[in-house]
Amino acid sequence: MFDLIFSPFVEFGFLRRALVGCLALSVAAPPLGVFLMLRRMSLTAEVLAHGILPGIAAGFLVAGLSVTAMSLGGLLAGLVGAVGAGAVSRATGGREDAALAALYLVALALGVTLISTRAGSMELSHLLFGSVLGVDDPALFLMAGVASITLLALAFAWRPLVLECFDPGFAAAARAHGGAWHMVFLGLVVLNVMSAFQALGTLMAVGLMMLPAVAARHWGHSVGGMTYAAVLIALLSSVSGLLASYHLDLPTGPAIVLVAGALWVVSVLLGPADGLLARLWRRPHLAG
Amino acid sequence: MILRDVTLLHGRRPAVHHLSGDFAAGSLTAVIGPNGAGKSTLLRAIAGLHPAQEGRLSVARERIALLPQAAATDRQFPISCLEVVQLGHWGRAGAFRALGPAERRAAHDALAAVGLEGFERRPVGSLSVGQFQRVLFARLLVQDAPVILLDEPFNAVDARTAADLLALVRRWHGEGRTVIAVLHDLDLVRAQFPRTLILAREPIAWGPTAEVLTAENRLKARMMSEAWDADAEACGLAA
Numbered sequence: 001m002f003d004l005i006f007s008p009f010v011e012f013g014f015l016r017r018a019l020v021g022c023l024a025l026s027v028a029a030p031p032l033g034v035f036l037m038l039r040r041m042s043l044t045a046e047v048l049a050h051g052i053l054p055g056i057a058a059g060f061l062v063a064g065l066s067v068t069a070m071s072l073g074g075l076l077a078g079l080v081g082a083v084g085a086g087a088v089s090r091a092t093g094g095r096e097d098a099a100l101a102a103l104y105l106v107a108l109a110l111g112v113t114l115i116s117t118r119a120g121s122m123e124l125s126h127l128l129f130g131s132v133l134g135v136d137d138p139a140l141f142l143m144a145g146v147a148s149i150t151l152l153a154l155a156f157a158w159r160p161l162v163l164e165c166f167d168p169g170f171a172a173a174a175r176a177h178g179g180a181w182h183m184v185f186l187g188l189v190v191l192n193v194m195s196a197f198q199a200l201g202t203l204m205a206v207g208l209m210m211l212p213a214v215a216a217r218h219w220g221h222s223v224g225g226m227t228y229a230a231v232l233i234a235l236l237s238s239v240s241g242l243l244a245s246y247h248l249d250l251p252t253g254p255a256i257v258l259v260a261g262a263l264w265v266v267s268v269l270l271g272p273a274d275g276l277l278a279r280l281w282r283r284p285h286l287a288g
Numbered sequence: 289m290i291l292r293d294v295t296l297l298h299g300r301r302p303a304v305h306h307l308s309g310d311f312a313a314g315s316l317t318a319v320i321g322p323n324g325a326g327k328s329t330l331l332r333a334i335a336g337l338h339p340a341q342e343g344r345l346s347v348a349r350e351r352i353a354l355l356p357q358a359a360a361t362d363r364q365f366p367i368s369c370l371e372v373v374q375l376g377h378w379g380r381a382g383a384f385r386a387l388g389p390a391e392r393r394a395a396h397d398a399l400a401a402v403g404l405e406g407f408e409r410r411p412v413g414s415l416s417v418g419q420f421q422r423v424l425f426a427r428l429l430v431q432d433a434p435v436i437l438l439d440e441p442f443n444a445v446d447a448r449t450a451a452d453l454l455a456l457v458r459r460w461h462g463e464g465r466t467v468i469a470v471l472h473d474l475d476l477v478r479a480q481f482p483r484t485l486i487l488a489r490e491p492i493a494w495g496p497t498a499e500v501l502t503a504e505n506r507l508k509a510r511m512m513s514e515a516w517d518a519d520a521e522a523c524g525l526a527a
Contacts, residue, residue, distance in 0.1 A: 165365065173337060
C-alpha cells in the first residue's frame with residue numbers, strides 16, 4: 001500500500017513537483033468551474049483555453065519554451081478572448097454557441113500554425129498536451145501564485161458572483177455592478193487556464209476546471225456544497241491520475257483528466273442530486 | 289416622483305411616448321394597458337434600468353425596489369429560500385459586509401409574513417410558481433424600500449396567493465410607501481387601487497381610478513396599434 005501510493009512521490013522529485021502543481025490547480029480551478037456551469041458558460045471556458053494558444057505560440061516564437069514569455073502571451077490572448085467572447089455574447093443576445101465554436105477553432109488552428117513555423121512535433125505536443133512531469137520551478141511558482149490569487153479573489157467576490165448568476169435583473173436594479181464582477185471572474189478563469197496549461201496543455205486545460213464542477217452538481221444542493229465537492233473530486237483526480245500514470249506508464253495529463261471523467265460518470269450514476277440510481281431506486285415516499 | 293415629457297425607446301421606436309405626470313409620495317397606482325404598451329419599460333426606467341431618450345424623470349433612485357416579470361431569474365439555481373430573501377439586504381450590506389442578527393431576524397420574519405415559515409432551507413428549484421413569487425415578495429419586504437415597483441405581480445399565481453400578496457401591497461400602502469403595479473385584472477384595479485394610469489405607448493389617462501377607468505378610455509387604449517408603422521417619420525413633438 002505504501003509502495004503503491006507514497007513511494008513514487010518520496011522517490012522522485014519531479015513527481016512531487018507535479019503533485020504540488022496539480023493540487024494547487026485542484027484547489028483554485030474547480031470553484032470557477034462551478035460558476036461557469038451555473039451560468040451555462042462551460043463552452044466559454046473551452047474557448048478561453050484554446051484562445052490562449054496563439055498568444056502562447058507568439059511567446060514561444062519570441063523566446064522559446066520560456067514560462068514567462070509564453071504566460072505573458074497567453075495572458076494577453078486570453079484577455080482578448082474573454083472580451084471577444086463577451087462581445088459575441090452580447091451581440092447575439094446570449095445565443096453565442098455557434099460564434100464561440102467558430103472562435104475557438106480559429107484560435108486553435110492559428111496557434112498550431114504559428115508554433116509549427118518554428119518547432120518540431122516534440123514542442124508542439126508539449127504545448128498542446130502539456131507535460132505534468134516537466135513542471136519546473138517558474139511554472140510551479142506561477143501555478144501556486146495563481147491559486148492563491150484565485151482563492152482570495154473568490155472570497156471577496158463570492159456574494160456578488162452568486163447574485164449575478166442567480167438574478168442578474170435584481171443585481172442591476174440593486175446597482176451591484178454585476179458586469180464588473182463578471183469581468184473579474186473571467187480574468188480569474190483566464191489566469192487559471194494559463195496555469196493549467198503548464199501541466200495539462202491547451203487541449204485539456206479546462207479538464208480540472210469543468211469535469212469536477214459538472215460532477216459536483218450531483219453531490220450538492222448549494223453553491224458552497226458543490227464547490228467543496230468539486231475541489232475534493234479534483235484533488236482525488238490529481239493524486240490518482242498521477243499515480244495511475246506512474247504505475248501504468250500513461251501520459252500524465254490525460255490520465256488526470258480521465259480519472260476526473262470517471263468520477264463524473266460515477267457522480268452521474270450514484271450522486272444523490274439527480275443521480276440515475278437515486279431516480280431508479282424507489283424508496284418509500286415520505287408521509288409529509 | 290415627477291415625469292416631464294418622458295420618451296423611452298426600443299431602438300428608434302417609442303415604447304413610451306411623451307409621458308408627463310407625477311406619482312405622489314405614498315400613492316398606490318395601477319398601470320394598465322394593452323400588450324406592448326410600454327408598461328414594463330416605464331417601470332424599468334423609473335428604477336434606472338432604461339435610459340430616457342427625452343424628457344426628465346425626477347426620481348430618488350437609491351431606495352427603489354423593483355419586482356421584474358417572473359422570467360428573468362434562474363429558478364434552477366442551487367440557492368435556498370432564506371438566501372434569496374437575504375439578498376434583499378444588498379442595498380445596506382453590499383458585497384462584503386456580514387449580516388447581523390437583526391438582519392437575519394428580518395429575513396426569517398419576511399418569510400413568515402408571506403406564509404412560508406419552515407421554507408428557509410428549501411432550494412428555490414423545488415418551489416411552485418406561486419411559492420416562488422411569495423419568496424420574491426419576502427425579499428421586497430426585506431428591502432424595506434419607500435418606493436416599490438411591481439411588474440405583473442399576480443400573473444400565473446393562484447387566487448389565494450394573489451390575495452395574500454395583495455394584502456401585503458395594501459400594507460405597504462398603509463405604511464405610506466409609494467407603490468406602482470402593472471396589472472391586467474380591471475376588477476382588481478377598481479376594487480383596490482386608488483389611482484390608475486392607462487398607457488398605450490401614449491398616455492391615455494392618469495388620475496383617480498373611478499374617473500380614469502371609463503369605457504371610452506379603455507376603447508382608446510385598445511385602438512393602439514400593436515404593429516409598428518413601417519412608414520413612421522421622425523416625431524415632430526420636440527421636447
